[in-house]
Amino acid sequence: MLESRVNNPRQPTKPSGRKGRLSEYGGERRIVTAICYDLVGSTRLLHLLDIEDYQELIVAFQNAAKHAIISHSGVMQLEAGDGGVALFPIELGAKDAASLAIRAGLAIVEGCAGVAREAGRNDLHVRVGIATSVALIQETQEEKGEPVTGAALAIATRLEEIADPDSVFVSEDTRDLAGRSHAFVFEGARTLKGFTVPEKVWRALGHKIDVDRFYAFGSLGGPFIGRESELNTIAACWEKVTAQGGEILLLEGDAGIGKSRLLREVRKMTRDRRSGLYFFQCLPGGHRSTLHPLLNSLMGATSGQDDQLGLSASAVANPFERNGIRDAETIETFAYLLGALGRNQRLADNDPKAIREKAHRAVFRALAALCANGPIVLAVEDIHWIDPTSRDLLAEAARVAHQLPIFLVATSRLGFASDWLDAANPTRLTLLPLDRDETRRAIEARWPEQRQGMLPELYDVIERISGGVPLFIEQICQWVSENVAADTMSLSENVKPSHVSAFEEILDARLNHLGTARDVARAGAVAGSRFTLSLLRELLPGLGKKSLVKAADTLSDSGFLMRIRTRGHIAYGFRHVLIQETIYNGLLRRQRQALHRRLFIAVSQNRQMAAWMDTGTLAEHAERAGFIENAIELYTAAGKESSSRSAMVEARNYLEHAVEICDRFGAGHAIETLQLSALISLGPVLTGLVGLNSPPARKLYEDGVAIARRQPMEEQSRWFPIYWGWWLTGTDFRVMRERALQVRAMQAGTEDPEIKLQVNHCIWAIAFNLGHHREAQDAIKAGLALYDEQSAKTNRTLFGGHDAKVCGLGQLALSLWLTGQSKASDSALSKMVAFVDRISHAPSKAHSLDTEAVSAFYRDDYGRLTEISKRMADFARSHEMQSLSGLSLLFAGWALAHGESLTRGHAMFREGLSLLRSLGVVADLPIYLYMHATLLGQAGNYESALEVTNDAIEKAKETGHAYWLAELYRRRAVLQARGNTTKDPIILDLRSAVDIAERQGAKALLRRARHSMQELGVAGQH
16 A cells, blocks of 8 residues: 555656547547456366366356456456456556556466465466457547457457467567566467467566656757748847847747757857857756756756765856856855855845845846846746746746846746746747648658658658657657668557657667667666766666666667766766656556665665755655655755755745655554654745745644644654744734643643743743733743753744744843833843844844834834834845834834924835735734824824724734733823813723733833823823
8 A cells, every 4th residue: 555655646647648549430549458368178177076166166266367357457348157358447558558467367377376276176277368459449438448349359369269278478569568567488470360460479477677767858950840930930039139138938839849949949040149048957856946957057067066965155156157147146145045055054044035035136137247248048948847946036037138138038838837927028939740741841851761662651650640749750760760671660550549659659669679778768767867877777786887888878879868968977868858758657657666766775875876866856766666754854854955045935845745745644654753844844934935824824733733742742842843833823812822821731841941941932922912921021031041042043943033032031121111120121122132243143133123123112212213223224125124124114204203204204104014014024013003093193183093093902902912902092092082082981991001001010001091191181080
């Protein structure tokens, strides 16, 4: 069960599973495999045995035969006495069906022997025949896979009749389909009853263990036929680039249709007037690998990189500088995004949105530098495999390309959603198959001279097989060229059910002539975007170095592979991705798994063997190998790596896939600990991308807590980050407090000082907002006594994104002021500022500036608030923190409104509040609304001010944000008094303000409420 559950998570679509050619009879031409079996001498046994013994023997045999067929996915068609007939479902794919049928046949022979042993007989034997042919399938019968017309059943019956006892005879077509998975002995050409043409017959010996898939470029040789309209469009785009500015071109089309070939024409067309050509290749499976087109380009252009894992910061800088990009910030940004060794780690302190804006600026600066000496061509191939970060930067490049002399050309397969490029208004060219005349010219251009006499009669069948796809035409013609005996070469349309499967058969036929090279091609298809001879030796341990070199050279000379330039190694890659995919898809799942296992074991033991292979790619190999625990661990590690360089979408993809694998095993499985590790890393990523209080974030932590609670008590502290996130994503402050208390109770037995500190962190953050000042102050003092600066360096990211000591001192300063302890508050605030400046942690500094501003706001210290707001604005600009920028506008506007200009100040305040709301950063919304209402009241707009205050009170009650509630009631009372409201509501609000302040111990707010009572003449009234 494990294999079936984990080996197919993202299996490529099987070409053989595609619809075949519809016939004129309302059905479909499909390849089917049939099996026929029969006991030898059953009539003799009937005369020798008692009728009941005979019946028991036959039933036992038939049960064994049916089990053999059904366990290999066969479908019984007929059971007649001592024999039977079965078909193997069409949806299995031709090769899998043939292989499974042979395995079933061999299992029938084994089952028969087992029944004979049980019965104590040595005269029980069986014959099996298997055949494959094209059959006509009616649309109404397609789900059952039952043929209407086909030779497979008849041939299988005849093969069974001539088979030796206890042997499996198969037809030539069946042997060709299963040749990679089974060993055979040729039994000669036999004339079967009812057939005029002799059939080559093979005896199946047993199942072999073999191979797996991937990568490529394009066919660039031979004359270029057709595409005149497309070339004219390309020429017009290039003229616009040289005359007036950038152009974006998107080439779309199916695999093999000629997109890469058209790119070659772009290169030729622009050669004389461009100052540079920059080519980037997106790779299969690269959708999770951050900036993999740029990374692969740099790896290829950088010397010495094959001897180490990853890139160094200098290795990124060198090719940038060689191409005229010398802006330090641009290079630093790309080095950070690429995860280069020695990169500037301070960038990790920036908000991901800030990193994204910095990256967009870097794109523009880089492009501007590349264009300094004239127009350039920038080509990005196969964007259907692009990763999220590359997609974002490509969209930005397209957006700014019109400002620069850039010809940006991207290619993709049909059906890929590229609407993210629409804003740049690209010119779209959809490449269609060649028409009949163009197809004929393409065939003639590639047809081998020694086969010219055969060409006229083969035009039609080649046109149909190729479907006008240039790569298919090339491969068919090359196949014909390599057939040594022209008189035996046949392209019967009866064995070509669809274009893609035809292509697979053509590649198979070509590979079958290459001996050992066939095995190397299959192993290479598994390895990925590139592979070396040393890696091939691990995948094919039975082959020596000389054999591998010869095979790789043969594949290169035959057009399958291309040599990749690297330092110190000979590396190879497939010339076209369709070739790689087709070879990979042609392998049985068991063969793929075997090769993935060898690769994973070799590379995980020695990462230098495939230094270009990142953690995410290695994780995919582990998953396809069936090494589930390794795969989960590696996907989690890949997510952490992506997160560490602000590639948050890629991080989410990796981590969610790790969790998804775990989910397949259900509750209580041993891998729950791995699932929790993945959730711990995914939590901060998810909250950053979709919001702290978003439903996905809440669900993640709720699911995580449910899993964590199932773990042993002694391990609970290990999963504390899950409990922390569960607390943090509570729907309101009351829920958060309840959860914080539960977390404290669950972690009561822990001796880990960091966990004890962070439990107190939960308590003080919530207690303060609820107005429970004594509880908050006690938690802060208890927590800070456990603070360790070294541990804090790694725990800031996990727990709130800011330093716990900075938070604790700041929260203490605010709480002390509210409870009437001004001097102690000033002391705590000074300690916070000094400490945060010493640790130089940007998010913590932003947190500190916010606290300083709130403290000045409490004190009505407008001069200090102006100075703090300026520091906030400067820090926000230098670290690209939009939320801090919003706060600086909000507090600066508040100070300005109380000083130089109410109108200008209120406008600035509103701008800041609007920005914060757009960012979703309004945890202190009741306070911001209080400020807004106050300014409205100062402008004499009492009605609007009261509406805003009412809204603030409702939100504070709704969320439990209670520590400023006394001030909200007092503000409403003052606004009502100024608006000439009757005294009763004013008295009720002031009374509420006093009661809340007294209950919270908020002496500063109590003084304000009592002062307003005196001022409004309602002191002592109820």
